[in-house]
Amino acid sequence: MVFVYGKCRQIVRDAVRLYAERFPERVTPSRSAFTNVIKSFQETGRVDNKIRRRSKAPTDDRNTVNILAAVTQNPHASTRQLARESGLSKRSVLRILHLNKFHAFHVSLHQELHGNDFQNRVHFCEWGLQKLQSDELFFTKVLFTDEATFTNCGQVNRHNMHYWSIDDPRWLREVDKQKPWSVNVWCGLLNGEIIGPYFINGTLNTSRYKHVLMEILPH
Numbered sequence: 001m002v003f004v005y006g007k008c009r010q011i012v013r014d015a016v017r018l019y020a021e022r023f024p025e026r027v028t029p030s031r032s033a034f035t036n037v038i039k040s041f042q043e044t045g046r047v048d049n050k051i052r053r054r055s056k057a058p059t060d061d062r063n064t065v066n067i068l069a070a071v072t073q074n075p076h077a078s079t080r081q082l083a084r085e086s087g088l089s090k091r092s093v094l095r096i097l098h099l100n101k102f103h104a105f106h107v108s109l110h111q112e113l114h115g116n117d118f119q120n121r122v123h124f125c126e127w128g129l130q131k132l133q134s135d136e137l138f139f140t141k142v143l144f145t146d147e148a149t150f151t152n153c154g155q156v157n158r159h160n161m162h163y164w165s166i167d168d169p170r171w172l173r174e175v176d177k178q179k180p181w182s183v184n185v186w187c188g189l190l191n192g193e194i195i196g197p198y199f200i201n202g203t204l205n206t207s208r209y210k211h212v213l214m215e216i217l218p219h
Contacts, residue, residue, distance in 0.1 A: 001029065001037050012038075063088060067096045105168050140191040147204060150183045186212055 001019065008014035012031050020028040029037070066086055071077055079097075083090045097103075113121075131138040184204040188195035198216055200208055 001034060002041055005034070005038055063092070064096050064100070067093055068100060068102075071097065071102065103168075108170075143188050143190045143195070145186065145188040147184055147186050147200075147209075149204070150185065188217075 001015070004019045004022065005012070005015045008018055012034050016028065016031055016034055019026075019034075063086065067082060067088075070082055070085065079090045079093045082088075082093045086093065088096075128139065184200040184202075185197045186200060187197040195217070198212055200212060202208065
């Protein structure tokens with residue numbers, strides 16, 4: 001109707017006639033109806049007279065309390081689970097959590113320590129600080145190395161392991177990477193540059209490790 005009205009240079013009488021010609025299958029509106037529609041469009045930008053009521057927001061107080069209570073009771077709950085149990089969409093669940101400063105913190109894997117491992121690491125840090133006082137470039141001359149054993153038992157998928165909280169809970173999980181398997185990888189770091197990786201077949205023992213250090217690395 002608005003298009004036809006403009007086509008007829010805003011003459012209602014001509015607009016009604018053209019509308020009837022173009023849309024013979026529809027009921028032809030009267031001049032007053034045509035005028036009311038045009039007036040509504042000019043005032044509100046809409047052509048209907050219905051009052052749109054805003055639906056109840058999914059992030060209202062009740063839904064917010066329910067979602068926050070659920071993640072407090074089970075901080076490992078997924079958004080899909082929360083959405084299913086609350087009847088809300090995943091998007092609404094995420095909005096509630098983000099508005100209340102909740103974040104999905106993922107588990108961090110760290111090497112299992114035994115015996116004096118922790119104390120030895122502290123001593124190394126203290127010794128390193130003393131070295132830096134006399135030589136700021138000391139650690140650029142140190143070759144840091146590590147070995148990793150790749151197994152066929154799989155690894156932890158941290159994407160699906162999360163902890164909903166306002167503050168980082170420092171969630172850790174111990175992993176044991178010292179089990180003997182068929183493929184080992186050695187890698188080093190010297191002055192910001194990566195050395196390697198070198199692949200070592202079979203169980204990593206003293207003779208194989210010595211062979212890597214004495215025969216492979218120099219080349």
